[in-house]
Amino acid sequence: MSYRTNPSKPLGVAAIGYAFMGKAHSNAWRNVASFFDVPAFQQKVLVGRDAGQVAEAAEKYGWAESATDWRAVIARDDIHIVDICTPGWMHAEIAIAALEAGKHVLVEKPLANTIAEAEAMTTAAAAARGRGVQSMVGFNYRRVPALAMARELIAEGRLGIVRHVRAAYLQDWLADDKAPMTWRLRKETAGSGALGDIASHAIDQVQHLTGQAVTEVTGTLRTFVAERPGPNGPEEVTVDDAAWATLGMTGNISASVEASRVATGQKNSLRIEVYGSLGSLTFDLENLNELNFLDATTPVREQGFRRILVNEPEHPYLDAWWPQGHIIGWEHTFTHQIRDFLVAIDAGAAPSPSFEEGLQVQRILAAVEKSANNKSTLTAVEHKSYATAEEA
Incomplete structure (x- = not known):
C-alpha cells in the first residue's frame, strides 16, 4: 500500500546499506528537516548484513533500529520509503x-549493473508510478547549487548555442598497484569500474546540463593493474581502471567524457566545461561552491572567465543554509536530493532523475563498453528527451 493512501501518517524510512553511501544518505536523512520544509518522516530502520556493525551504525547515524533481513523490512506496514545504498x-x-x-x-547510481536489470527496474517503476508510488535514482551532483545554476544559465540561453562539452572525473585511490581488492573491482558485483562508478555521473551531467541526449558513442576502456592483493593472494581485476568516450548528442552537440581511478594526485575532481556560441562555463567539484562564467557578448577587450561564488540566497537550494559567503560541502548534495525526493512524494509527482533517465545512462555505459570491446562507433544509442530546467 502506498503512503499516499494515508497522508496523515509520517513516512517511515528504511535505508539498506551502511557503508560509504549509507553514511552519506543517513547524514542527509538526519539533517534535511532541520533546514527544509519537508513532509514528516521517521528514520525507522537501517539494514545491513552484519548485525553488530549495522546496529552500531544505526545508533551513530540516527536510526531507531537496525535489521539484517531487507525482505522482512520491506514487508513492514510502517515502512513507506526504501533508500537503497548497496552495491550495484x-x-x-x-x-x-x-x-x-x-x-x-531511492536507489544509488548507477541504476543497475546491466541493461536487463535496469529495464526490469524501470518497468516496475512505471507500474508502481501508476499506483502513486514514486522512484528516483541518486545522481546527487544534479543538486550541487553551482551545477544547478549552470543548468539554469544554459536553459536561459546565456551560452547561446551549446557546441561542445568536456567532462572529466578523476580520482587516484587505485593509483597504488598494491591497493587491496574490493567489490568495486569485480565485474559480478560492480558491473564496471570507473565507467559505472564515476563516468556515470559525468554522462548524466553532460545530458542534464544541456537538456540533450547522447545518440552516438565511441569508447575506450583500460585496466592498468590486472591483479590486486586479496585475502588469499592476488586476485584478477575484472573491470576498468579508466574510461574515455566521445559522444554525439541531439542538438548537434559533441561531448567528451573521461574517468579514471588511477589519476595520481586527483582526489575527487569532476571538471565540467560547456562551450557555446555566446559564452562558456567551467566547474570543478573540488571547488563546488564556484562556477566560472565567460560572457562572450561583452567586448573582446573585457572578456574573461569570472568566478561566481554560488552562495547567495537567490542561488539554487541556498536560501535554506547559511549567510552568503559561508560555503557548503559535498554532503549537502545528498540533503538536497532527499529534500527533492520527499517534496515529490508529498506532491504525488514523479521526481527526477527517474529510473527511465537512469536506464538511459545505463545504455550509454553499455555502449561505451561495447564500443571499446569492438573498437567501433555505435550510432544507435536509444535515448529519451530530457526535461528543460523549468520542468525538472
Missing part, C-alpha cells in the same frame, strides 16, 4: 521488491 548487483532485486510492495524507492 543488489539494486534490481531490492528495488523491484520494494516497488511491488508499494514503497517509494
Whole structure:
C-alpha cells in the first residue's frame, strides 16, 4: 500500500546499506528537516548484513533500529520509503521488491549493473508510478547549487548555442598497484569500474546540463593493474581502471567524457566545461561552491572567465543554509536530493532523475563498453528527451 493512501501518517524510512553511501544518505536523512520544509518522516530502520556493525551504525547515524533481513523490512506496514545504498548487483532485486510492495524507492547510481536489470527496474517503476508510488535514482551532483545554476544559465540561453562539452572525473585511490581488492573491482558485483562508478555521473551531467541526449558513442576502456592483493593472494581485476568516450548528442552537440581511478594526485575532481556560441562555463567539484562564467557578448577587450561564488540566497537550494559567503560541502548534495525526493512524494509527482533517465545512462555505459570491446562507433544509442530546467 502506498503512503499516499494515508497522508496523515509520517513516512517511515528504511535505508539498506551502511557503508560509504549509507553514511552519506543517513547524514542527509538526519539533517534535511532541520533546514527544509519537508513532509514528516521517521528514520525507522537501517539494514545491513552484519548485525553488530549495522546496529552500531544505526545508533551513530540516527536510526531507531537496525535489521539484517531487507525482505522482512520491506514487508513492514510502517515502512513507506526504501533508500537503497548497496552495491550495484543488489539494486534490481531490492528495488523491484520494494516497488511491488508499494514503497517509494531511492536507489544509488548507477541504476543497475546491466541493461536487463535496469529495464526490469524501470518497468516496475512505471507500474508502481501508476499506483502513486514514486522512484528516483541518486545522481546527487544534479543538486550541487553551482551545477544547478549552470543548468539554469544554459536553459536561459546565456551560452547561446551549446557546441561542445568536456567532462572529466578523476580520482587516484587505485593509483597504488598494491591497493587491496574490493567489490568495486569485480565485474559480478560492480558491473564496471570507473565507467559505472564515476563516468556515470559525468554522462548524466553532460545530458542534464544541456537538456540533450547522447545518440552516438565511441569508447575506450583500460585496466592498468590486472591483479590486486586479496585475502588469499592476488586476485584478477575484472573491470576498468579508466574510461574515455566521445559522444554525439541531439542538438548537434559533441561531448567528451573521461574517468579514471588511477589519476595520481586527483582526489575527487569532476571538471565540467560547456562551450557555446555566446559564452562558456567551467566547474570543478573540488571547488563546488564556484562556477566560472565567460560572457562572450561583452567586448573582446573585457572578456574573461569570472568566478561566481554560488552562495547567495537567490542561488539554487541556498536560501535554506547559511549567510552568503559561508560555503557548503559535498554532503549537502545528498540533503538536497532527499529534500527533492520527499517534496515529490508529498506532491504525488514523479521526481527526477527517474529510473527511465537512469536506464538511459545505463545504455550509454553499455555502449561505451561495447564500443571499446569492438573498437567501433555505435550510432544507435536509444535515448529519451530530457526535461528543460523549468520542468525538472
